[in-house]
Amino acid sequence: MTPSPNTAPTAGGLPTVLEVADVIDLTASMRRIRFAGAGVAAYLGAPRIPNIKLFLPGPEGLRDLPTPDQADHHRVTAAQRARVRTYTVRAYDAEAATLDIDFVRHGDEGLASAWAERARPGDKLGALGGGGRLPAPSPWLALVADDTGVPGALAILEQLPAGQRGIALLEVDGAEHEQPVAAPRGVEVRWLHRRGARPGTSDVLLEAALGLALPDPLKEDFIWVSAESRVVRAVRRHVRMLGVPRGNQLIIGYWRRGITETAYGTQSRNDRMPGESLVVLPENGKLRADSLGRLFAGDAESHLAESDD
DSSP states (O other): OOOOOTTTTTOOOSSEEEEEHHHEETTTTTTEEEEEEEEHHHTTTOOSSSSEEEEEOOBBTTTOOOOHHHHHHHHHHHHHTTTTTEEEEEEEETTTTTTEEEEEOTTTSHHHHHHHOHTTOOOOOEEEEEEOOOOOSEEEEEEEEGGHHHHHHHHTTTTTTOEEEEEEEEEESSSSGGGOOOOOOTTEEEEOOOOOTTTTTTTTTHHHTOOOOOOOOGGGGGEEEEEEHHHHHHHHHHHHTTTOOOGGEEEEEEEOOOOHHHHHHHHHHHGGGGSSSOEEOOSSSSSTTHHHOOOTOOOOOOOOOOSSS
C-alpha cells in the first residue's frame, strides 16, 4: 500500500511529512519556510542535521512518498529521485517541533524554488533523511558560500565558540540581500556583491577566496565551501596546492549551472572528494539546541562517518 501524506511517522521517524506553519521573506531573494508539528518532531528525533533530503510533491501530491524500505535501502525509483532535493536545516527547536529551511528564490527555474514560491501554511512535503558532514573544531575557519550556501554558513557562524577566529565570504547580488549575522568577534564576515550578474557567472566570490591569506600552521585551518561547481573545484585545487590537509576541508558543490541537482549528483557526486572531513553528529545521540555549538567548541563527542559515501 502506498502511504498517503497523512501516514503516521514510522518507528524510525522516516520518511515523514512536514507541514508548513509559516512563510517569511528574509530578503527579496531568500524565503524562509517554517515547518511544525508531528512530522517535524519525528524528523528531529535524531540528530539529522545539517542537511535534510526533501521529497517535493508531484501532480498527485505525496501519494508516492517512498516507503521506509525504499528510503532505508536507497530503492527510490528514478521518478521519485527526480523530486528529491537537499537543503540545509537553517534552524530548529526540537521541543517546540519547529524546523526552518531557507530557499533561494528564483521563480519557476527549479522544482524546489517553484514549490517555495507557492508554499502556504498547511502545505506539505516529504522528508526522507538527513545528516551530513560538519567542519571539525579548528582554531581558524574559512566559510565560502554563494546564495545557496549562505543558510549553511549562517547556521555555522551562530554556533561557533566565542573565541573562534576566521572569515566568512558570502556572495549575494547586492546589499539589500544581506542578512543579519551572529558571529564571534574574531570572525570577519564579508558580504560580496555580484551586482546584477546572474548567479554562477561572477568571479567575485572565487577571487576573494583565492586571495585569502591562510594563517600558519595550515594544519590548524579549516576550509568550508558551499557554492556553484566552478567555484568549489577552483578553491579545492588552490587550498590543496597551498598544503591544507585534506581532512581540514569540506568543499561541496551545491549546484552546477545548466543542470538539475539530480543530474549533478549523478554525474559528479556534487564535486565531493574522498578524504575530506568525516565529522558528523553521532547517529544515536540526542539532538539538542546546542549540539552544533558543543561540537565546534570541542566540548562534545563527535563521530567520524564510516565512509565517504
